Amino acid sequence: MNIGEKIKEIADRKNLSQKLVGDLINENQQNVGNDYKRSSLSIDKLLTYSKALDHNFIQYYYNDEPFKTYREEEYKQWNEKINSLNEQLDQANRLISRQEETIQTQKDLISTQKLLIEALSDKK
Structure with a gap:
């Protein structure tokens, strides 16, 4: 997978020019073009593009380490929390x-007591 191509695809889908994407992430058009050609980008850069284009680009790495192990551990912790909350x-x-x-x-007892009080009152 080429993450740069994926970023370009999402930008194109949103009808955003290279210059406009650059403006959104405070980079010049040439740097954005270079990023479009890259097969990998830093996490910070991926987060920047994710926020600017409202798309989670990190998701494409979820099956790669270390994300895979982290997500599996996170999933396990959430399941344990869910199970605990379900038990509670x-x-x-x-x-x-x-x-x-x-x-x-208690309502039944109160009703019975009322009936007894009425019965005793009637006997007087």
Whole structure:
């Protein structure tokens, strides 16, 4: 993959001239043209182009090291966090269910007590 060609493709798709892209990233037209021919660029430069063209150019390196290992580790950490949050949610839902049962039992007791009070009042 030639990242420079990919940047040019995205710029062309957005109808942005080399000069306009240069203006967006504070580079001259010639430097942008040179970047279009390069097979690799620094991370800083990729981020600059990504922001200017609203396109994630770093994604094309996700399957290459060190990004691949980093993303796999990040994915693992996010999955662990998701699993932990799901467990917390399950616990909270179980607690809510028990509290709803307790509330219903208390309502039933209150109703029964009201009936008993009415029955006792009627006997007087």
